[in-house]
Amino acid sequence: MDLISNPFSPGAGAPPPELVGRSTILEQADTLMARVQRRRAEQSLMLTGLRGVGKTVLLTEIARRARAAGYRTISIEAHTGKNLAALLIPPLRELLYDLNRVAGLSHKAKQGLAVLRGFVGALRVKVSEVEFSLDIEPQVGAADSGDLEADLPRLFQAVAEAALEQNALLVLLIDEIQYLNKLEFSALIMAMHQMQQQQLPLVLIGAGLPILPALAGQSKSYAERLFAYPQVGPLNAADVVLALQDPAKKAGVSFTEEALLEIFRITKGYPYFVQEWGYISWNSAPLTPIGLRDVQTATPLATQRLDSNFFRVRFDRLTRAEKTFLRAMAELGSGPYRFGDIVSAMAVEHSALGPVRAKMIKEGMIYSPAHGLLDFTVPLFDEFLRRAIPDPRDTAVV
Template sequence: MDPVTNPYAPGAGTRPPELAGRDEIRRRVTTCIARLIRGRSDKSVLMVGLRGVGKTVLLDQMRKDVEAIGARTIRIEAPEDRSLPAILSPQLRVALLSLSRVESAKGLAKRGLQALAGFVSAMKVTYKDIQVGIDAEAIPGLADNGDLESDLSDLLETCGQAAKSAETALVIFIDEMQYIEELQFGALISALHRCNQKELPLTVIGAGLPQLLARAGNAKSYAERLFDFPMIGPLDSESAGVAISKPAIEEGVEFEAEAIERIVEHTHGYPYFLQEWGKHAWDVAEESPITAKDVQSATVTALAALDESFFRVRFDRLTPAEKRYMRAMAELGPGPHRSGDIASQLNVKVTSLGPTRNNLISKGMVWSPSHGDTAFTVPLFDEFMMRIMPTE
């Protein structure tokens, strides 16, 4: 098979050739934004899911979807070591400059830039990582009090007013939201609440690991009334099969039914893994149709590629104690696992593992589906831990 025409695209945030099984959630978000543009309120959407389910790809596609119906958008990713004001301010500047070119919104967009100037000046005292220049004179008393919750509410309100005057909606897309510090997350939720109360067309479409739901609830008790939290999981067998077969058919290549079954079985329907297996099955096969035997050979190279990149980059961030904790989880299976069972596996007291578990949650390696339970955030990581650390 010609590797040049290989259609599969494993990569961080790389759009697959066929975005299968996600039509419903895309429609949900497009409907939400269409309602906002028309002056109607709706809950926003914060998607939650494990690594490798395609949340980043979905965010980028949703952004294209809502821009196609007239929305203005910005997109940010929340890293572990940056503040929300630092990553949000430059993008809001871009959005307000864009709105200022709409005649009906020019005055309110200018006021938004003045609010942003005051916000940045006030926040630099607390969040020293803010680096953005604003060519506008701040209005004393507008978003410049130095209190994040109050100032961010003022700022987003002015942005929402500008969007409304331009007869559009401003949609803030945020990836990796689990890394937003709780106080800052609470301020964002409060600001969105104000916009919702004032019927302003500004909202957030976000994505993060499963702990995002608990973090939102901890930040503000009314978060569940502002957002829907759809769980983005692996694809069902039919959608997974389409994700594999359709790109190949468009290149004049077919998969045997058994070959597709084997790929779905190995990947458990996770979109990132489907792309990895599809790529390696294509490269291994000599001709069409691609067979189950080709998939068997491809499994060796696909796992090696995952071990070297997708899994290893996460493993290398762990301390020795964290690796032992994860290895003990792997010994128990895919999970989730009770904290007591993990402690028994390590032959230590449950209380001694608290700091290690909390660090792993902070790093996005594990999460707690329910009180006392711990689960991997990375699918198939238990199998990887058994390979990389064959003995406990």
């Protein structure tokens, strides 16, 4: 077996050799962009799903398809260390200067830059700890109030009008969108509401954890009508076979049916884990076809890699109280879990665990699939906790 020819690619956001089981979502994105290009209203998209299901991969593919069709894309990743304005300003500046260059003295592009200058000045935005500025006079009274909810819609309008002047469609892609704070989320929703009302050529495709619909609804009641929320879940058995067998055969290798079924059973169809088991099984096999015994040899190696990287890195960032809470969840078996059962298992008062629960939801470690229920945002995390972390009822979690 040639290790260099191994087609599988376990990694954060790494595109798989075969993108399978996602045709419906990709068609939704294509339809959205095509309808907006024809000035027809359509819901923007918020892709939701657990960690490791391929949301980032989907955003990357949607961006690729958009650029191939001649659309302009802006891709950012939200995180707690930088505000939304700081993330948006550099790519919007680049876009507006490019629109101005292509058009040659474009009135709308210059106006957009002036509005952006006012937006920057009002918020005193810093990028990488350096105050950001534009060498252009601001347009007074446009997006310069310092109120993000008022200014962001006006900024988006100016940018979209500059694109419209050149018959361009803008696609804004935001990964990890659940990390926007409440004010930023509200401002973004208001801006996209205005885009739809005025039928301007700017669409949003976001991706985040399953809490997204609730966050959007809490920000603005009309968000449930403004966006569609496609769920990105695990692959079915047939798609797992395609994801493994097709790229292997292109490299002159194959899997036996028993090996494919075993990988599906272990990974439960989660794409990141499928790539991990495909990668390690390939490297473990002495020759083709890759059989059941090769997968069984690969399993402890793949599990060790996941425990020390994918799982452990997340666990080690938590406080002692959070670690204890999650380990107690896992001890109850497979989720979702009733909050009351967790409280009973830990033998503490509800009020003592409320802040811990809220903080972990905010940090994206757990989510609430329904009222009174909790579950992990990382697939198979409960198995890792039971396998690698001591029971807090027996000893202190370390």
